[in-house]
Amino acid sequence: MVVSVDAIRPVLDHVVVNVMGKLGEAAEQYTKLGFQLTERGHHTLGSSNNLAIFRDNYLELLGYLPGRETKRADLWTHPAGLTGLVFKSPDANLVYAALTERGVPVLEPISFARPVQLPGGAQDARFKVIRVSGEQVQNGRTFFCHHDTPELVYRPEWQLHRNGVTDVVEFVIASRDPARTASLYERMFGAPLLKPVSGGVSFTAGAATVLVLKPEAVAERYVGAALADPTGSDRMVALTFKVTSLDQPRAVFDAAKIAYRPFERGIVVDHAQAANVALGFTA
Structure with a gap:
């Protein structure tokens, strides 16, 4: 199948700060810096996070809870700090096909979810990610994120920050x-x-x-x-x-x-x- 590279564009979706087992400490730091962070979330793959949601993109503090460091162990081989450059995906299968056509080493899309607590009850934010193979990026990751439920991420009440x-x-x-x-x-x-x-x-x-x-x-x-x-x-x-x-x-x-x-x-x-x-x- 021939898929034009024009089908995908570089648009930042989010950035990942790897905080490993120090989610509480990092969340306190970023709250003091004036960011409004979402409630602690837990991925079905085993990692946990807090997010600072902005207008067109967001920041993710990513780590693990005590006793869960063996979940997603590949993530924790990277040094603590900024380790993720993540682009928006218009369609997970299309992105995978386009990157494969371009000769970029890429892994097949994977799906996962994260429960989100809302006033009306919990709902699952669902995602698909298409990851460029790890050896292509030193000390971090580059991948695409497709939001199946963007309304559970880009919520207006989470986009207001004391630091402006x-x-x-x-x-x-x-x-x-x-x-x-x-x-x-x-x-x-x-x-x-x-x-x-x-x-x-x-x-x-x-x-x-x-x-x-x-x-x-x-x-x-x-x-x-x-x-x-x-x-x-x-x-x-x-x-x-x-x-x-x-x-x-x-x-x-x-x-x-x-x-x-x-x-x-x-x-x-x-x-x-x-x-x-x-x-x-x-x-």
Whole structure:
């Protein structure tokens, strides 16, 4: 079957922060940072999460409960921090066929669910994911997520945050060879995709821009707030969020005594205060 790569587009669905067995600690950190988190959810595959839902995408704090670390053990081999770049899927089978046609190593779609507690009772949020094979991505995962029940995720009452965040607008990967790292995404979505930027390359993914930058370019862009991997491996290290006004995150951080510093696009919080992820905020 011939499926055109034009059938799939790079649109950010969500980002995954791997917090392993520290879900409670990470949820407390992100709540102090002004995010409204959903109630703790539990996947049928064995992992657990809290979400911060935005207008067009969301952030997932992913981990496990005590005694469940052997469930989804493949996830916990990645270092704690930003480990998931997830794109929207228009159709799981179509995405699988398109990636296969492009020669991208990809696993067959899998289905799972997560009960969601609502005022009228619990309902199951259902998903299908299409995962690029693990060896293609260092220290993390890239996959597509198809929402069978988007109304159980993108709920208006969950999209309001004290820090004023409306969307993830930047996702940053540190790589000593940005062209090599980013070539996977051009294979996934077709050329021309990548644009040269200072210190690396970028591509547009819906409301967000994905940047693959040399470590020194990351350090300069995020004024030293991002994690530096001592091994020299690729590492997903930073996010930037759109806010309605920088006054909102400043007020939240000042009240919580969270240090922040200016950077080119607004203000940034150090990775040590956000589960190993540098968080930028821009108006």
